[in-house]
Amino acid sequence: MKFSFSQLSMLKGLQRIIGAVPSKMPMPSLGNIHLSLEGKTLSLTATDLEVTVTSRVELIESDGTGSVLIQAKRFQELVRELPDVPLEIEIQEPLKIFLKGEGVGVYTLPGGDPVEFPELPQVDAKLTFNMPAENLKRMVSKTVFAVSRDEMRPILTGLLLQMRPGEIRMAATDGHRLSRILRKDIEYTGEPRDVVIPMKAFSLLMRNLEDGDTPEIGIAETRSSFSTEEQRVITRLIDGQYPKYESVIPESNPNRMTVRTDDFMSAVRRVAIFASQLSRQVKVALDKTSMRLESEDPELGGRAEEEVSVEYVGEPVEIAYNAVYLMDVLKQVDTEEVVFELATSNDAAVIRSAEQQDNEDFLMLLMPIRLR
Amino acid sequence: MVEPDQRPRIATLPQSVVDRIAAGEVVERPAAVVKELIENALDAETTRITIVIRDAGRTLIRVVDDGIGMSGSELTTAIGRHATSKLSCFEDLERLTTFGFRGEALPSIAAVSRLEVISRPHGEEIGTCLKVAGGRVEECEPTAAPEGTSVSVGHLFYNVPARRKFLRSDATEFRWIAAVFKHFALAFPELAWKLYRRDELLYDLPSAAPTGRLAELFGDDVAEDMIPVDHQHGWLKVTGWISPHSSAQRGTGDQHLFLNRRPITSQRLNRAIYTACAPYQTSGGYPLYVIMLEAPPDRFDINVHPTKKEVKFADEKGVFTALWAGVRNAISASRTPAELAERAPPRQPPSAYEHTAERALVDAPAHLTPFVPVPRRHGAPRGPILPFPPSRPGGYNAPATPAARTVEMTPTAEPTVGPVAEGEEGPVIWQIFDTYLISPLKTGLAFIDQHIAHERILYERALTAMERTPMTSQRLLFPVTFSVVVEDIPFVEEMLPLLRAMGFEVDPIGPREFRILAAPSGVRIASERDMLLGIIAEFRETAGSGSDPRHRLAAAFACRGAVKAGQPLETAEMQRLIDELFQTEEPEFCPHGRPIYHVVSLREIEKWFKR
Numbered sequence: 001m002k003f004s005f006s007q008l009s010m011l012k013g014l015q016r017i018i019g020a021v022p023s024k025m026p027m028p029s030l031g032n033i034h035l036s037l038e039g040k041t042l043s044l045t046a047t048d049l050e051v052t053v054t055s056r057v058e059l060i061e062s063d064g065t066g067s068v069l070i071q072a073k074r075f076q077e078l079v080r081e082l083p084d085v086p087l088e089i090e091i092q093e094p095l096k097i098f099l100k101g102e103g104v105g106v107y108t109l110p111g112g113d114p115v116e117f118p119e120l121p122q123v124d125a126k127l128t129f130n131m132p133a134e135n136l137k138r139m140v141s142k143t144v145f146a147v148s149r150d151e152m153r154p155i156l157t158g159l160l161l162q163m164r165p166g167e168i169r170m171a172a173t174d175g176h177r178l179s180r181i182l183r184k185d186i187e188y189t190g191e192p193r194d195v196v197i198p199m200k201a202f203s204l205l206m207r208n209l210e211d212g213d214t215p216e217i218g219i220a221e222t223r224s225s226f227s228t229e230e231q232r233v234i235t236r237l238i239d240g241q242y243p244k245y246e247s248v249i250p251e252s253n254p255n256r257m258t259v260r261t262d263d264f265m266s267a268v269r270r271v272a273i274f275a276s277q278l279s280r281q282v283k284v285a286l287d288k289t290s291m292r293l294e295s296e297d298p299e300l301g302g303r304a305e306e307e308v309s310v311e312y313v314g315e316p317v318e319i320a321y322n323a324v325y326l327m328d329v330l331k332q333v334d335t336e337e338v339v340f341e342l343a344t345s346n347d348a349a350v351i352r353s354a355e356q357q358d359n360e361d362f363l364m365l366l367m368p369i370r371l372r
Numbered sequence: 373m374v375e376p377d378q379r380p381r382i383a384t385l386p387q388s389v390v391d392r393i394a395a396g397e398v399v400e401r402p403a404a405v406v407k408e409l410i411e412n413a414l415d416a417e418t419t420r421i422t423i424v425i426r427d428a429g430r431t432l433i434r435v436v437d438d439g440i441g442m443s444g445s446e447l448t449t450a451i452g453r454h455a456t457s458k459l460s461c462f463e464d465l466e467r468l469t470t471f472g473f474r475g476e477a478l479p480s481i482a483a484v485s486r487l488e489v490i491s492r493p494h495g496e497e498i499g500t501c502l503k504v505a506g507g508r509v510e511e512c513e514p515t516a517a518p519e520g521t522s523v524s525v526g527h528l529f530y531n532v533p534a535r536r537k538f539l540r541s542d543a544t545e546f547r548w549i550a551a552v553f554k555h556f557a558l559a560f561p562e563l564a565w566k567l568y569r570r571d572e573l574l575y576d577l578p579s580a581a582p583t584g585r586l587a588e589l590f591g592d593d594v595a596e597d598m599i600p601v602d603h604q605h606g607w608l609k610v611t612g613w614i615s616p617h618s619s620a621q622r623g624t625g626d627q628h629l630f631l632n633r634r635p636i637t638s639q640r641l642n643r644a645i646y647t648a649c650a651p652y653q654t655s656g657g658y659p660l661y662v663i664m665l666e667a668p669p670d671r672f673d674i675n676v677h678p679t680k681k682e683v684k685f686a687d688e689k690g691v692f693t694a695l696w697a698g699v700r701n702a703i704s705a706s707r708t709p710a711e712l713a714e715r716a717p718p719r720q721p722p723s724a725y726e727h728t729a730e731r732a733l734v735d736a737p738a739h740l741t742p743f744v745p746v747p748r749r750h751g752a753p754r755g756p757i758l759p760f761p762p763s764r765p766g767g768y769n770a771p772a773t774p775a776a777r778t779v780e781m782t783p784t785a786e787p788t789v790g791p792v793a794e795g796e797e798g799p800v801i802w803q804i805f806d807t808y809l810i811s812p813l814k815t816g817l818a819f820i821d822q823h824i825a826h827e828r829i830l831y832e833r834a835l836t837a838m839e840r841t842p843m844t845s846q847r848l849l850f851p852v853t854f855s856v857v858v859e860d861i862p863f864v865e866e867m868l869p870l871l872r873a874m875g876f877e878v879d880p881i882g883p884r885e886f887r888i889l890a891a892p893s894g895v896r897i898a899s900e901r902d903m904l905l906g907i908i909a910e911f912r913e914t915a916g917s918g919s920d921p922r923h924r925l926a927a928a929f930a931c932r933g934a935v936k937a938g939q940p941l942e943t944a945e946m947q948r949l950i951d952e953l954f955q956t957e958e959p960e961f962c963p964h965g966r967p968i969y970h971v972v973s974l975r976e977i978e979k980w981f982k983r
Binding site: 148152156173177178245248277278299320322368369370 | 845
């Protein structure tokens with residue numbers, strides 16, 4: 001088995017998959033990359049058993065078929081340091097990998113028996129649809145902040161993907177805040193289906209998607225796949241019942257506050273400096289034309305007050321929020337103005353961009369902190 | 373039926389019998405005589421006291437002072453019951469600053485011994501010698517004598533055989549006497565003291581500074597080991613020395629408690645000191661201490677018992693608390709490595725309201741302040757007084773097989789490249805076994821148990837929430853429901869208001885069903901239900917302990933909410949944990965009394981390498 005390739009294409013292929021190599025290894029073979037040669041195509045695969053990423057590397061020449069395991073970290077380091085010249089790899093029994101090229105020396109890496117590598121998962125996709133990379137990226141980026149980092153409730157550590165005829169939704173919540181975005185411009189004709197996809201799959205996918213790609217999304221019983229020409233991300237789905245988030249979205253919060261996003265954001269950033277280290281509490285008091293922001297740090301001392309002009313329709317109200325959550329929410333807003341729909345100081349706020357994109361509906365929920 | 377003429381008739385006892393009975397209360401044993409005589413000498417403003425003991429006081433107790441002395445006529449009056457120079461009307465009782473006042477000591481002793489008093493007042497040419505046997509004056513003659521008074525008690529209890537029979541062995545009786553001597557020698561280091569057994573001079577203590585006296589009585593090693601206590605709490609001042617560990621072999625003999633320099637005994641106050649020390653003791657046994665309380669005379673009553681060893685305080689609990697706090701603060705301050713403590717950011721400047729309680733203790737008249745809750749800053753007794761059953765399944769996630777784990781020791785501070793300017797180097801913290809934090813100090817290495825460190829932080833935070841400022845509470849998007857068994861309903865109902873202050877908003881939605889609407893900020897997402905059920909279980913388990921429900925709840929919250937052993941932490945988290953730990957009242961021990969950190973000193977490390 002022998003093949004040649006350009007340094008750049010191999011480096012790109014490696015970069016797509018290296019993120020899947022686990023840093024703490026439950027089994028030693030996972031520190032390897034699985035190389036597989038089939039005709040003129042070389043596939044590189046890495047997995048942490050939850051997410052498996054395969055990328056394809058275009059070859060200059062090839063001879064034979066077969067597969068081998070190669071030390072992931074070493075191989076990537078080496079390829080990165082090589083000049084962009086044609087390189088050649090030859091695998092010899094008993095499992096030695098030789099790498100050489102014009103103007104570079106000879107490197108020998110120990111090879112691994114591919115039998116030791118976990119079997120590559122198959123996705124017997126019952127449902128498939130295509131989605132432009134731009135849309136996929138946007139939907140993930142608007143929701144990912146609300147994904148729970150706490151393993152306590154695994155279902156919340158993933159992104160909810162809801163497929164409906166003519167509509168694709170994504171939602172994430174950690175129980176304190178929620179983000180939901182839906183698009184109506186994606187062609188989906190299959191049956192309604194909800195799946196929860198681990199965050200890691202998306203972060204690997206997002207890293208390598210390029211504008212113009214239109215990945216195919218395949219959903220099977222326990223797995224799903226995201227495939228483009230160059231790569232394929234296969235992930236286990238998170239098992240369990242995702243909370244029925246639709247029921248907690250208030251339908252008619254009576255009060256409505258409109259504010260310039262940047263003004264609000266910069267005021268929160270400043271006031272947050274003086275928020276309690278523990279609760280990060282920032283108090284928001286709303287009146288017809290102005291919003292007063294207040295924070296106080298009982299541990300280290302100090303307090304802050306800011307005033308921002310707003311347009312507010314409703315009863316005067318005081319609500320407290322976790323400043324970090326508030327900033328997370330505001331970061332997602334890409335319009336000049338943001339709208340907060342509010343009820344009492346105990347109820348969730350509904351936050352939307354002042355203008356929605358065509359074919360899109362994006363909203364966020366934020367639960368307050370009890371005022372004291 | 374009792375025949376009329378066989379019926380015992382009521383009659384007034386002869387005076388000699390009355391005296392002997394009364395004497396029994398004051399003078400139970402030779403040591404009590406020594407105590408009474410020393411107190412008289414002290415009241416006579418002496419500068420040196422010499423005590424001679426023969427046969428453990430059975431044949432002779434002699435106390436010699438160089439105080440103001442008594443004239444012949446004063447001497448004869450002194451032998452009469454209730455004769456005292458220290459009190460003239462009842463109101464004086466509330467202002468007593470002298471030791472004796474009942475006027476019972478000398479007559480009581482005189483009633484049960486052969487007494488000889490030789491005294492010469494200052495400025496007089498000649499002294500008087502008074503001899504009394506069994507309460508009857510046998511002789512009163514002028515005699516040549518040094519200034520001051522010498523009281524010799526011979527053949528104690530010669531006329532009370534029953535009492536004599538109850539005396540213990542000479543060794544025991546002498547130990548009691550020596551204890552009394554030590555008590556006073558400690559309380560009055562500025563006086564010169566001598567104690568003779570037969571002709572052997574056991575103690576020769578020149579006038580000294582308090583620390584000097586400690587060294588003389590306990591030895592240099594022990595004295596050096598003792599931690600000074602200095603604590604002012606409202607009207608009560610607590611000073612002295614304590615050594616929590618070095619007395620395991622010493623028994624209970626070396627506990628010395630004084631009130632306005634008067635030796636006192638109090639089970640309750642002893643317990644305050646024991647509980648304050650308990651977590652610091654490595655072995656059993658009792659702490660060694662010399663603790664002086666100072667209080668204005670109108671705050672306590674010493675006249676409970678003729679021996680005046682018992683004291684009644686108007687505000688027992690307040691005194692208990694102050695004593696506990698004084699001792700605990702002293703030990704804890706002496707044990708927190710200064711470096712670790714300094715690393716933590718300064719505590720917030722105390723706000724005005726925190727001192728109102730303390731001010732009340734200072735200002736309010738005694739009868740209005742039965743007990744004033746003590747501000748937290750002074751460390752109310754809370755840590756180890758909380759008894760927990762020794763085994764709580766699932767309580768602590770101690771690593772099952774630490775040896776089987778791989779040690780990953782990653783310095784978490786950024787590797788420094790090139791020379792680092794002095795002081796710029798950030799503190800380095802390692803985590804090992806995902807359970808312990810290691811922080812290098814200038815003087816060694818500190819090992820910190822992450823779970824119990826966090827437990828301490830949360831415990832104090834929960835108490836603050838219940839006592840002062842409610843915890844901030846994050847409302848939940850998806851309220852969580854839980855149900856409890858019928859037996860638990862009373863506990864849950866007792867807990868509800870406290871839970872609310874702690875940031876849990878829990879609503880009953882059925883007979884046994886509840887709904888969690890909000891949880892304290894910082895509680896792990898989605899863990900609310902498990903945490904609350906755990907807290908309820910623990911609260912129920914400790915129901916019989918008699919501890920304050922708030923302490924029980926805080927401990928349960930801390931145990932359930934703390935980061936577990938085996939959980940990897942980020943650098944920032946570790947730093948914060950350490951910072952917050954050393955801002956707590958009690959960075960040494962978790963609420964159950966387990967140590968939180970251990971310092972391996974540089975000296976110890978050097979020893980490994982035989983340096």
